[in-house]
Amino acid sequence: MMTFDFQASTEEIVIRPLCKADYSKWFSGFSRRKLSQHAHDPGLLDMTECTDSWFSALVDKHQQFAAEDKAYIFAVFKVTDGMHLGMIDFSTLARDDFQWGRIGYTIHNQHWGNGYGKTAVRLALEIGVSQLHYNRIEAHINLDNPQSIALAKSVGMHYECIRKGFIFENGQWTDHLVFIHTAQK
Numbered sequence: 001m002m003t004f005d006f007q008a009s010t011e012e013i014v015i016r017p018l019c020k021a022d023y024s025k026w027f028s029g030f031s032r033r034k035l036s037q038h039a040h041d042p043g044l045l046d047m048t049e050c051t052d053s054w055f056s057a058l059v060d061k062h063q064q065f066a067a068e069d070k071a072y073i074f075a076v077f078k079v080t081d082g083m084h085l086g087m088i089d090f091s092t093l094a095r096d097d098f099q100w101g102r103i104g105y106t107i108h109n110q111h112w113g114n115g116y117g118k119t120a121v122r123l124a125l126e127i128g129v130s131q132l133h134y135n136r137i138e139a140h141i142n143l144d145n146p147q148s149i150a151l152a153k154s155v156g157m158h159y160e161c162i163r164k165g166f167i168f169e170n171g172q173w174t175d176h177l178v179f180i181h182t183a184q185k
Contacts, residue, residue: 004066006131007074008123013116015074015088015123017062022075022084023055029084034109040145041109069095072132076107076120084108085116088124090132099135101128103181105151112147121155125181135183140166140176152179 007016018026027050036043065071069092076085086107093100103124107117128134139157141148153159157179165173 004063004072006072006127008127009079010119010123012079013085013119013123014077014079015120015127016077017066017073018059018075020056020059022059022077023052025077025082025084026055026075029086029108032108032110037109037112038145038147040142040148043109074120074124074127076116078116085111086120088120090124090128090134090137092134093138099133099183100138101132101134101136102138102140103128104139105148117151118154121151125155125157128181129183137181139179139181141179143175143177149177149179155181157181 004017007014009015027047030045030050031047033042033044062071062073065073071092072090074088076088077083078085086105088103088105091102091104093102103121105117105121105124107120125137128137138160139148139152140163141152143162158181160178160180163176163178166176167174
């Protein structure tokens with residue numbers, strides 16, 4: 001199996017796939033989260049099942065998703081000390097004549113307001129076009145998530161539409177905004 005190892009960096013952050021040696025930094029990033037700050041922030045998470053062996057299997061699963069062209073999952077790290085800041089993922093929606101993907105992003109809430117999300121998503125979009133060969137990348141965002149909407153706009157994604165009853169969450173079908181980034185400007 002080919003190893004998925006795309007990465008990009010600035011002087012401040014690097015985005016790259018997780019490797020098994022990242023366990024302690026990854027665990028620290030998730031376990032230091034603050035209480036939920038809004039409806040779309042999970043806040044503190046139960047990390048009791050997230051052992052070193054569980055994490056090792058997760059890394060293998062991420063590599064398998066990439067090998068199957070289903071998903072590409074990146075961790076966001078601070079360059080200076082390796083602190084885990086969050087995650088970014090791509091899902092392949094269609095290939096062939098479409099080259100269409102979806103991007104998702106989350107920065108741990110203890111790191112909000114430092115520009116890490118904006119920088120990480122910009123880097124990821126570059127990888128999505130240049131390395132993953134997506135022509136169209138969509139962000140699907142809840143209508144009541146102004147932070148995510150602002151981030152999508154700040155990296156140059158463009159509002160396209162509202163998809164009605166798009167995703168089943170919290171026991172009901174909910175609408176999502178669609179923001180797009182395309183290889184053709």
